[in-house]
Amino acid sequence: MRKIRLLLIEDNRLLREGLTEMIKKQRGLDLVGASEKFEGVLPKAQELKPQVVLLDQCLQDQNSLHVAQIITKEFPEAKVIVMGLIPVKADVMEFVKAGASGFILKDATFDDFLKTIRSVAQGGKVLPLALTGSLFSQIVEVAVRNGKVQLNDVRITKREHEIVDLISEGLSNKEIAQRLHVSTYTVKSHVHMILEKLALHTRLQVAAHGHSKAAHHPPMDD
Numbered sequence: 001m002r003k004i005r006l007l008l009i010e011d012n013r014l015l016r017e018g019l020t021e022m023i024k025k026q027r028g029l030d031l032v033g034a035s036e037k038f039e040g041v042l043p044k045a046q047e048l049k050p051q052v053v054l055l056d057q058c059l060q061d062q063n064s065l066h067v068a069q070i071i072t073k074e075f076p077e078a079k080v081i082v083m084g085l086i087p088v089k090a091d092v093m094e095f096v097k098a099g100a101s102g103f104i105l106k107d108a109t110f111d112d113f114l115k116t117i118r119s120v121a122q123g124g125k126v127l128p129l130a131l132t133g134s135l136f137s138q139i140v141e142v143a144v145r146n147g148k149v150q151l152n153d154v155r156i157t158k159r160e161h162e163i164v165d166l167i168s169e170g171l172s173n174k175e176i177a178q179r180l181h182v183s184t185y186t187v188k189s190h191v192h193m194i195l196e197k198l199a200l201h202t203r204l205q206v207a208a209h210g211h212s213k214a215a216h217h218p219p220m221d222d
Contacts, residue, residue: 003027003028003029003030004028004029004030004051004052004117004118004121005030005032005048005049005050005051005052006023006029006030006031006032006050006051006052006053006054006117007031007032007033007034007035007041007044007045007048007050007052007053007054007078008020008023008031008033008034008035008053008054009034009035009036009037009038009041009053009054009055009056009059009067010034010035010036010054010056010083011036011037011056011059011060011061012056013036015106016034016036019034019054020034022110026114028118029114029117032048032049032050033045033048033050037059037061037062038059038062038067038070039061039062042070042074045071045074045075045078046075049075049077049078050075050078051077051078051079051121052078052079052080052081052117052120052121053071053075053078053079053080053081054081054083054117055067055068055071055080055081055082055083055100056083056084057082057083057084057085057091057095058084058085064082064095065094065095065098068080068082068095068098068099068100069098069099071099072098072099072100073099079101079102079120079121080095080099080100080101080102081100081101081102081103081104081116081117081120081126082095082100082102082103082104083103083104083105083106084103084104084105084106085105085106085107092127093195101120101124101125101126102116102117102119102120102124102125102126102127103126103127104116104126159180159190160190160193160194162180163176163180163187163190163191163194164194166179166180167191173187173188173191
């Protein structure tokens with residue numbers, strides 16, 4: 001049986017070395033490389049040709065989302081599995097749109113970890129168990145198939161409508177918070193909710209959507 005070729009990018013030394021030892025004991029897996037950073041990985045990937053890349057969601061010195069985009073662009077045959085601690089829906093959506101095929105929680109069992117690798121290697125899409133079966137998981141599945149999601153009947157609150165308009169004006173979260181006399185944290189929470197409701201994943205998309213039919217439905221009362 002052909003082994004699944006893996007490349008691990010994880011900046012936590014203990015986790016990286018622990019996973020390396022555990023993976024080496026698996027007959028169907030071949031860890032062809034393990035790195036603490038993305039720098040220098042591209043030439044290595046060209047030589048090693050991994051089928052699956054295990055990517056730390058929060059690399060300290062690099063933007064993991066950007067790394068996922070580069071990998072899927074430069075190595076379309078390689079599948080990316082993101083490893084994270086908390087399955088924030090907006091973050092998962094961003095990685096899916098960037099080309100990631102799977103997402104595994106770092107507190108998952110090793111058996112679940114292996115199942116995710118094998119499923120993704122065979123062409124499957126794997127979400128965190130906490131999100132499986134949710135409306136969000138269905139939205140992600142549609143996004144994976146079509147590259148975009150159309151939600152024509154989304155209704156947003158009056159406050160959310162105000163924030164969409166201010167984002168469209170180019171204001172930052174801090175500036176919006178000052179304009180509305182609320183905390184920056186409150187604005188961030190509203191932005192996350194807007195992203196989920198409109199199935200978008202960047203502020204630029206929210207700004208563009210601010211002039212669309214969905215964002216200009218009559219706002220609901222808070």
